[in-house]
Amino acid sequence: xxxxxxxxxxxxxxxxxxxxxxxxxxxxxxxxxxxxxxxxxxxxxxxxxxxxxxxxxxxxxxxxxxxxxxxxxxxxxxxxxxxxxxxxxxxxxxxxxxxxxxxxxxxxxxxxxxxxxxxxxxxxxxxxxxxxxxxxxxxxxxxxxxxxxxxxxxxxxxxxxxxxxxxxxxxxxxxxxxxxxxxxxxxxxxxxxxxxxxxxxxxxxxxxxxxxxxxxxxx
Numbered sequence: 748x749x750x751x752x753x754x755x756x757x758x759x760x761x762x763x764x765x766x767x768x769x770x771x772x773x774x775x776x777x778x779x780x781x782x783x784x785x786x787x788x789x790x791x792x793x794x795x796x797x798x799x800x801x802x803x804x805x806x807x808x809x810x811x812x813x814x815x816x817x818x819x820x821x822x823x824x825x826x827x828x829x830x831x832x833x834x835x836x837x838x839x840x841x842x843x844x845x846x847x848x849x850x851x852x853x854x855x856x857x858x859x860x861x862x863x864x865x866x867x868x869x870x871x872x873x874x875x876x877x878x879x880x881x882x883x884x885x886x887x888x889x890x891x892x893x894x895x896x897x898x899x900x901x902x903x904x905x906x907x908x909x910x911x912x913x914x915x916x917x918x919x920x921x922x923x924x925x926x927x928x929x930x931x932x933x934x935x936x937x938x939x940x941x942x943x944x945x946x947x948x949x950x951x952x953x954x955x956x957x958x959x960x961x962x963x964x965x966x
Contacts, residue, residue: 758798774804782832826890834869885914888960916949916957
């Protein structure tokens, strides 16, 4: 908890100091919402270990030239990832028709602008923390796999996509069945992806039994 608070305070301070847009800077100076902070504390930081490429209260334009602010934008290598924390306090309890329609418009416009949206329910942060962490790994893995696809074979790309869809560790046997290849070939593919630091071994000592997408501090 102490390390999280130290890194969080440092990250937010840098965001404020480097922001030249007075609208966003004012929002940052007020502090982030409780739901966003809890997401960062319980979900993001434990599996990623830093806040690199993550921007809170990121400003975007809507179709009416108005301003909207994303809870968190993930911008690694030009990525357009959006994390929205849903359902804390009156935001969920008092959701009326007008606000529901606005939320749908918000997500629709972001999708049309090529944003990948990851909505996270506040209650899930508290009650399904591990599952939320797996979602974050898959979310980051989506953009990491985009960056690395040029150096991978089509079989390796499909393994990355398969793992991202499942958001849990995968075994050589699963990959063999999915790709219709021999299990030795499947093991070689997973071993190579681990060498490239796209996957890590999830279980097994002398011989790996399962692998999962990696979320390391340099993400």
